[in-house]
Amino acid sequence: MSGKSRAETMEENRAKILSAARKTFAEKGFAAASMDELTADVGLTRGALYHNFGDKKGLLAAVVAQVDGEMAARALAIGVRHENEWDALLAEGIAYIELAQEPEVQRIVLLDGPAYLGDPSQWPSQDACLQLTERTLTRLIADGVVKPVDAGAAARLLTGAALNAASWVAASKDPATALPQAIESFEALATGLLAKR
Amino acid sequence: MSGKSRAETMEENRAKILSAARKTFAEKGFAAASMDELTADVGLTRGALYHNFGDKKGLLAAVVAQVDGEMAARALAIGVRHENEWDALLAEGIAYIELAQEPEVQRIVLLDGPAYLGDPSQWPSQDACLQLTERTLTRLIADGVVKPVDAGAAARLLTGAALNAASWVAASKDPATALPQAIESFEALATGLLAKR
DNA sequence: TGAGTTGACATACGCATCGTATGCGACTAT
DNA sequence: ATAGTCGCATACGATGCGTATGTCAACTCA
Numbered sequence: 079m080s081g082k083s084r085a086e087t088m089e090e091n092r093a094k095i096l097s098a099a100r101k102t103f104a105e106k107g108f109a110a111a112s113m114d115e116l117t118a119d120v121g122l123t124r125g126a127l128y129h130n131f132g133d134k135k136g137l138l139a140a141v142v143a144q145v146d147g148e149m150a151a152r153a154l155a156i157g158v159r160h161e162n163e164w165d166a167l168l169a170e171g172i173a174y175i176e177l178a179q180e181p182e183v184q185r186i187v188l189l190d191g192p193a194y195l196g197d198p199s200q201w202p203s204q205d206a207c208l209q210l211t212e213r214t215l216t217r218l219i220a221d222g223v224v225k226p227v228d229a230g231a232a233a234r235l236l237t238g239a240a241l242n243a244a245s246w247v248a249a250s251k252d253p254a255t256a257l258p259q260a261i262e263s264f265e266a267l268a269t270g271l272l273a274k275r
Numbered sequence: 276m277s278g279k280s281r282a283e284t285m286e287e288n289r290a291k292i293l294s295a296a297r298k299t300f301a302e303k304g305f306a307a308a309s310m311d312e313l314t315a316d317v318g319l320t321r322g323a324l325y326h327n328f329g330d331k332k333g334l335l336a337a338v339v340a341q342v343d344g345e346m347a348a349r350a351l352a353i354g355v356r357h358e359n360e361w362d363a364l365l366a367e368g369i370a371y372i373e374l375a376q377e378p379e380v381q382r383i384v385l386l387d388g389p390a391y392l393g394d395p396s397q398w399p400s401q402d403a404c405l406q407l408t409e410r411t412l413t414r415l416i417a418d419g420v421v422k423p424v425d426a427g428a429a430a431r432l433l434t435g436a437a438l439n440a441a442s443w444v445a446a447s448k449d450p451a452t453a454l455p456q457a458i459e460s461f462e463a464l465a466t467g468l469l470a471k472r
Numbered sequence: 473t474g475a476g477t478t479g480a481c482a483t484a485c486g487c488a489t490c491g492t493a494t495g496c497g498a499c500t501a502t
Numbered sequence: 503a504t505a506g507t508c509g510c511a512t513a514c515g516a517t518g519c520g521t522a523t524g525t526c527a528a529c530t531c532a
Contacts, residue, residue, distance in 0.1 A: 088509070109306060109391070112489070124490085125510045133491070193390035194306070197446040225463050228456035234443040235436040235460050242435025246428060249394040259425035263432050263468075266422050270467025271460075285480070309518065321519085322481045330520070 092130050094120040100141050104182040108138055108190035135194055142191045143203040149177050149187070150206030157214070164223055167214050168268055171240045172261050174207060178244030179253070188241055199234065208237055215271075224271045232271060239267055289327050291317040296338050301379040305335055305387040332391055339388045340400040346374050346384070347403030354411070361420055364411050365465055368437045369458050371404060375441030376450070385438055396431065404434055412468075421468045429468060436464055 098120050102111045113124050113134055131137040153173040160166040177183060192198060198205040212233035218224040224232075243260040250256040295317050299308045310321050310331055328334040350370040354363040374380060389395060395402040409430035415421040421429075440457040447453040 091510085107390075114489075123511055125512075128491075129509060189390045193304075193386045197442050199443060199446050227460045227463055228453075231440065231443065231453065231456040232460040232463070235440050235457070235464055238439025238443075239432040239436040239464070242439070243428065243432050245389075245394050246396060246431040246435075249396050256425075256428065259428040260432070263424045263429040266424055266429070267432055267436070267464045267467045270464045270469075272467075288480085311518070320482055322483075325520075326480060331518095 088130075091120075091122060091126055095122065095127060095130065095137070096140055096144065099137050100145065100182065100186070103138065103141055103190065104185050107185060108134075108194055113137075138186075138190065138194055139202070142187055142195065142201070145182060145187055146201075146203050146206050149174070149183060150210050152177055153207060154210055157210075163214060163218055163221070164272075167211065167218065168265060170211060170214070171236060171264055171268060174237060174240040175244045175247070175257070175260055175264060178241055179248055179257075181248075184245065184248055188245060205237075208233055211237055222273055225273045227271070236268065236271075240264060288317075288319060288323055292319065292324060292327065292334065293337055293341065296334050297342065297379065297383070300335065300338055300387065301382050304382060305331075305391055310334075335383075335387065335391055336399065339384055339392065339398070342379060342384055343398075343400055343403050346371070346380060347407050349374055350404065351407055354407075360411060360415055360418070361469075364408065364415065365462060367408060367411070368433060368461055368465060371434060371437040372441045372444065372454070372457055372461060375438055376445055376454075378445075381442065381445055385442060402434075404438075405430055408434055419470055422470045424468070433465065433468075437461060 095117065098116050099111070102116050102119075113127055117124050117127050127134075127137060131140055153170045156173045157166040157170040160169055178188065191201075195201060199208065212229050215224060215229040215233050215236075219226055219229060243264055247253050247256045247260050292314065295313050296308070299313050299316075310324055314321050314324050324331075324334060328337055350367045353370045354367040357363040357366055375385065388398075392398055396405065409426050412421060412426040412430050412433075416423055416426060440461055444450050444453045444457050
């Protein structure tokens with residue numbers, strides 16, 4: 079019983095390519111990544127790639143969805159630990175700033191993703207991070223904690239601020255000191271959404 | 276005296292290529308833009324391109340600097356009309372949201388620029404928008420109007436929020452109604468930076 | 473003023489890469 | 503057993519980039 083079913087090896091090869099792409103895209107960027115090299119590194123050819131993902135952009139989309147999903151899951155796990163919904167929102171935002179420090183996220187999700195797949199709000203994966211904060215914001219607005227602004231717009235602004243903060247920290251000369259400064263500013267900005275003072 | 280000097284035609288050809296690049300990059304994106312076509316459209320060859328701009332990325336950098344500079348100039352002109360520095364900052368931010376609605380800015384400065392040239396804070400042009408708001412913020416912090424946060428971080432967060440808002444509006448189904456919502460949220464967020472309430 | 477030099481651009485070449493069309497072996501169903 | 507399908511490899515054509523080399527006009531200087 080050592081043989082693998084057809085569907086099993088199929089999934090294995092898909093995963094191999096996805097994993098290799100995730101690494102290569104993060105290191106060299108999407109444009110500079112050669113599909114010949116990438117597939118050869120896992121013992122396959124481009125034939126497998128085009129069969130599984132359609133084309134090069136299809137592979138990027140799959141990688142983005144994976145990384146994006148993991149980030150949302152981690153942020154959610156952090157936010158859920160807070161009883162107060164507002165504190166959870168803040169914690170999630172700060173989590174984004176910290177999670178987006180990884181070169182993988184920086185390069186794939188924040189740089190190449192938008193450039194080749196278009197604006198995140200149009201992605202099939204629908205930017206998991208955005209949806210998460212939008213739902214949280216909607217509840218907070220209903221509870222009167224947050225000003226009655228459009229939740230979609232506020233969510234986009236908030237995550238946009240957080241992710242830009244992450245890029246700023248990652249690109250700064252001294253990330254260790256830049257990170258707390260970014261978080262401080264983020265918290266200050268966020269409090270602007272509060273209804274009561 | 277109808278003859279043009281060597282330096283004159285040089286500048287003319289540079290401007291021709293730059294103008295064509297600005298249009299093509301905005302319409303088809305950086306990756307899909309063929310340098311053969313682009314130069315042929317203005318009656319030149321790639322030889323002129325590589326002589327004037329070094330390589331394809333060099334051309335993108337020049338275009339980005341131009342568009343970025345124009346945007347900062349327009350935002351500054353708007354902000355300067357306000358006597359109150361804080362109102363000027365808000366007006367500048369809102370101006371970014373509106374100015375960044377143009378497909379040129381969206382595609383070139385916000386998508387392809389970061390992807391191919393790296394984080395804006397590392398650009399030679401040093402993201403004119405960022406510098407502008409950072410200086411304004413520094414003055415406001417010195418005056419005690421804004422909380423004593425790091426001006427660089429806050430500037431990045433603020434412009435990041437504004438530019439993401441612009442992308443959100445541009446990608447939304449109904450930009451006409453999304454724009455005021457984005458501005459409303461932006462103003463709310465910005466007030467979080469105020470020291471006194 | 474005329475020969476030499478420089479500079480701006482064109483031409484030509486090699487190399488890499490992508491997408492597709494085609495081929496082949498393994499598995500499956502009847 | 504055989505025909506058909508599926509997953510992937512191989513082969514091909516088409517672009518596009520960067521560089522090395524060529525060329526001709528403009529500028530310099532004696």
